[in-house]
Amino acid sequence: MDRYDCVIVGAGPGGATFARKSALKGFKTLLIEKDAFPRNKVCGGGVTPAIRGLLDFDHRGVVERTVRGMTFLTRDEPEDHTWYPDGMAVDMVTRGEFDHHLVKQAVDAGTVLAEKTRVVSVRESTKNVTVLTDTGDEISAPIVVGADGARSIVAASAGLGRGYGGVALEAEIYPRDRSVLDEHGDKAVFGFGFIPRGYGWVFPKKDRFSVGIGTTRGHMPGLVSLYCQFRSRFDFLNEADEGERRGWFIPFCKDSGPMNTRRVCLIGDSAHLVDPFSGEGIYYAVLSAAIAAETVFEELQEKGRLSQRYTKEVKKRITKDYGYARWCFDIFYASPSFFYKKAKVIRALTRLSNKEIRYRDIFSELRRT
Numbered sequence: 001m002d003r004y005d006c007v008i009v010g011a012g013p014g015g016a017t018f019a020r021k022s023a024l025k026g027f028k029t030l031l032i033e034k035d036a037f038p039r040n041k042v043c044g045g046g047v048t049p050a051i052r053g054l055l056d057f058d059h060r061g062v063v064e065r066t067v068r069g070m071t072f073l074t075r076d077e078p079e080d081h082t083w084y085p086d087g088m089a090v091d092m093v094t095r096g097e098f099d100h101h102l103v104k105q106a107v108d109a110g111t112v113l114a115e116k117t118r119v120v121s122v123r124e125s126t127k128n129v130t131v132l133t134d135t136g137d138e139i140s141a142p143i144v145v146g147a148d149g150a151r152s153i154v155a156a157s158a159g160l161g162r163g164y165g166g167v168a169l170e171a172e173i174y175p176r177d178r179s180v181l182d183e184h185g186d187k188a189v190f191g192f193g194f195i196p197r198g199y200g201w202v203f204p205k206k207d208r209f210s211v212g213i214g215t216t217r218g219h220m221p222g223l224v225s226l227y228c229q230f231r232s233r234f235d236f237l238n239e240a241d242e243g244e245r246r247g248w249f250i251p252f253c254k255d256s257g258p259m260n261t262r263r264v265c266l267i268g269d270s271a272h273l274v275d276p277f278s279g280e281g282i283y284y285a286v287l288s289a290a291i292a293a294e295t296v297f298e299e300l301q302e303k304g305r306l307s308q309r310y311t312k313e314v315k316k317r318i319t320k321d322y323g324y325a326r327w328c329f330d331i332f333y334a335s336p337s338f339f340y341k342k343a344k345v346i347r348a349l350t351r352l353s354n355k356e357i358r359y360r361d362i363f364s365e366l367r368r369t
């Protein structure tokens with residue numbers, strides 16, 4: 001049986017970030033990924049620039065566009081509203097390349113990467129965690145980090161599972177006339193009223209648009225037809241080739257239950273850390289990885305096992321504010337067009353996206369002149 005100081009399951013942004021931090025601390029680190037890189041991930045690929053404050057390397061080489069505008073629309077209203085607010089700058093990435101870049105940084109720091117290896121079970125005992133893979137290998141470590149996404153096998157094995165979350169469907173749409181991208185490539189589009197408790201989006205990339213629709217509901221009959229109705233709203237997507245339509249889960253945070261046991265710790269989607277207002281998950285996967293790296297090794301050295309310190313820290317820095325986010329969701333989604341027509345709301349949304357304010361600050365922000 002191979003032994004490591006730390007095993008991470010899943011090489012998305014959360015897993016790759018934690019692996020790099022672990023290897024940089026000098027720990028013998030193994031990162032296990034079921035796919036081969038560069039692998040695809042169903043995702044809009046919108047990344048807040050605030051992520052730069054969490055990464056100790058430059059990722060701008062994999063940013064395809066930076067959008068500075070937002071268009072809002074509602075299904076039964078004829079008029080769209082486009083804003084170019086001060087300070088708005090959301091980076092657009094292709095997840096295959098973005099995640100591969102992060103994984104390379106983890107490997108450069110000394111992480112051992114096991115690709116095309118699926119973890120099938122995780123067994124925790126008093127002194128160890130044993131990870132079993134589909135290749136029949138058993139690996140043991142004093143700690144295992146579950147970074148294996150919305151359908152986390154690590155969360156389920158550790159008794160920390162919370163279901164799969166909301167659902168979404170997305171496709172990549174390649175316009176035949178590239179000038180369409182010049183015309184519409186500087187803004188992200190958000191459409192309301194096309195799906196209950198959710199929204200549709202059009203995010204521009206280098207050579208295409210990522211078009212999708214998602215809801216916080218865990219079950220949505222007719223998702224494909226809702227997607228088609230949303231897509232048909234945009235004339236500029238008519239003369240275009242559509243790639244495969246793919247669905248996946250968005251584990252919106254619904255509660256702040258435990259995110260770790262004595263030897264297993266969950267980060268990102270496996271811990272259901274997606275922002276319940278916006279659906280943003282990449283930043284929080286990376287932030288939770290950073291919080292885990294700050295807390296778990298210290299605790300292991302001090303006590304030989306984890307307490308609830310990591311969970312408490314995530315609550316304090318992420319999920320406590322999500323209580324206010326859910327509240328904002330209920331208010332905003334009752335009448336999105338009432339809100340997105342107001343400059344103050346757009347300024348608040350921009351500052352939220354940049355992580356300059358939190359949801360709990362929203363009222364004082366709206367009162368500001």
Ligand SMILES: Cc1cc2nc3c(=O)[nH]c(=O)nc-3n(C[C@H](O)[C@H](O)[C@H](O)COP(=O)(O)OP(=O)(O)OC[C@H]3O[C@@H](n4cnc5c(N)ncnc54)[C@H](O)[C@@H]3O)c2cc1C
Nearest residue numbers: 010012013014034043044045046119148149268269281282
């Ligand atoms: C349609 C859609 C659009 C989205 N758009 C955005 C957006 O624009 N911006 C944003 O910030 N967030 C977005 N999200 C959310 C975002 O994709 C996730 O929050 C983010 O990917 C979480 O990162 P992670 O590292 O926790 O998990 P993931 O990125 O899901 O990575 C998990 C990794 O674990 C691997 N894995 C899974 N099971 C196993 C196993 N048993 N053994 C080994 N490996 C395993 C997977 O192959 C994967 O590589 C979107 C989500 C969806 C579904």
